[in-house]
Amino acid sequence: KQRGGAGVVDFEPWMSERVMEHHRLRGDLETAVRDESLSLYLQPVVDLHTRQWEGFEALVRWPVGAETWSPAQFLPVAEESGLIVPMGAWVLRESLRQLAGWRDPRLGMAVNVSAQQLVGTDFYDITMEALTDSGIAPDRLTLEITEQAAIQDLGRTASRLELLRSEGVHVAIDDFGTGFSSLQYLSRLPVDILKIDRKFVWGLGQQAEDDVLVRSMLGLAAELGLEVIAEGVETRRQAELLLEYGCRLAQGFLFSPPRPIEELRASDPFVSPAPPMLAMPYPRPSSDQPVT
Ligand code: C2E
Ligand code: MG
Ligand code: MG
Numbered sequence: 656k657q658r659g660g661a662g663v664v665d666f667e668p669w670m671s672e673r674v675m676e677h678h679r680l681r682g683d684l685e686t687a688v689r690d691e692s693l694s695l696y697l698q699p700v701v702d703l704h705t706r707q708w709e710g711f712e713a714l715v716r717w718p719v720g721a722e723t724w725s726p727a728q729f730l731p732v733a734e735e736s737g738l739i740v741p742m743g744a745w746v747l748r749e750s751l752r753q754l755a756g757w758r759d760p761r762l763g764m765a766v767n768v769s770a771q772q773l774v775g776t777d778f779y780d781i782t783m784e785a786l787t788d789s790g791i792a793p794d795r796l797t798l799e800i801t802e803q804a805a806i807q808d809l810g811r812t813a814s815r816l817e818l819l820r821s822e823g824v825h826v827a828i829d830d831f832g833t834g835f836s837s838l839q840y841l842s843r844l845p846v847d848i849l850k851i852d853r854k855f856v857w858g859l860g861q862q863a864e865d866d867v868l869v870r871s872m873l874g875l876a877a878e879l880g881l882e883v884i885a886e887g888v889e890t891r892r893q894a895e896l897l898l899e900y901g902c903r904l905a906q907g908f909l910f911s912p913p914r915p916i917e918e919l920r921a922s923d924p925f926v927s928p929a930p931p932m933l934a935m936p937y938p939r940p941s942s943d944q945p946v947t
């Protein structure tokens with residue numbers, strides 16, 4: 656009080672620095688979202704049999720100075736501040752815009768969707784508008800939902816997703832197997848695709864439990880008529896085992912890390928083919944020359 660004001664708490668220097676840093680981060684992120692200066696990296700989803708690309712997953716990045724920040728560095732702030740909602744709308748629009756510029760009209764785009772977006776009343780409109788504006792057919796879009804996102808309001812999430820699904824949009828459960836009650840969500844959410852979390856893929860061929868779990872998830876998906884994408888495939892051995900267990904689709908550093916779309920164009924596997932993973936002829940992948 657002697658220092659003036661009605662201050663009850665003395666701020667330690669480290670506290671104010673933390674608070675300031677947090678505020679600055681939030682303000683900078685708000686500006687980046689408003690100015691659309693975030694960027695997207697795309698990671699190909701690969702057919703394990705042919706190594707052809709089936710589509711991409713859009714993963715948001717934040718260019719900060721010379722650095723490129725990963726979601727782990729700013730998604731918590733985006734979630735906490737609500738900025739995730741306009742950011743997510745931008746990711747939808749921008750990813751579909753980029754897909755529209757890619758020549759192969761069969762490729763799909765998967766977009767991660769957070770809980771706050773899902774429960775927003777305008778999520779259906781935002782999604783449909785992004786599709787209409789880009790001219791992308793709804794069945795080329797997949798919405799990736801985590802159980803954590805669905806858990807918030809399961810009823811509303813399910814009906815909203817069902818509405819979009821009736822338009823043709825696909826729904827994937829992301830990080831499948833890491834939640835506490837994964838199986839419950841399968842019966843209560845409208846789902847087309849399971850994405851097996853990379854935690855399980857990592858131990859394939861090394862930890863017997865992981866082989867059992869991955870095979871079980873593939874069996875479950877087959878019984879339910881769901882497609883499966885294995886995440887985080889880093890080694891040939893993992894890819895070979897996944898194929899052996901009947902998994903058709905995968906993503907991972909073995910095939911490609913997430914990259915800006917210009918780099919993906921430049922690394923068109925037809926131009927500089929990687930060695931065939933199995934004793935199979937290397938197929939012609941989807942090329943991406945500009946449409947003339
Ligand atoms: P996710 O959706 O499960 O995405 C997969 C993550 O695994 C990505 O991390 C990707 O870069 C990484 N990854 C891919 N292949 C491999 C591999 O072979 N090995 C390893 N170790 N990692 C691999 P990233 O880009 O850092 O994204 C992390 C998470 O942030 C995503 O996990 C997703 O939950 C979230 N996220 C990313 N973009 C968005 C977005 O636009 N909106 C929302 N709501 N969440 C997003
Ligand atoms: Mg994902
Ligand atoms: Mg379908």
Ligand code: MG
Pocket residue numbers: 829830850852853886
């Ligand atoms: Mg995942």
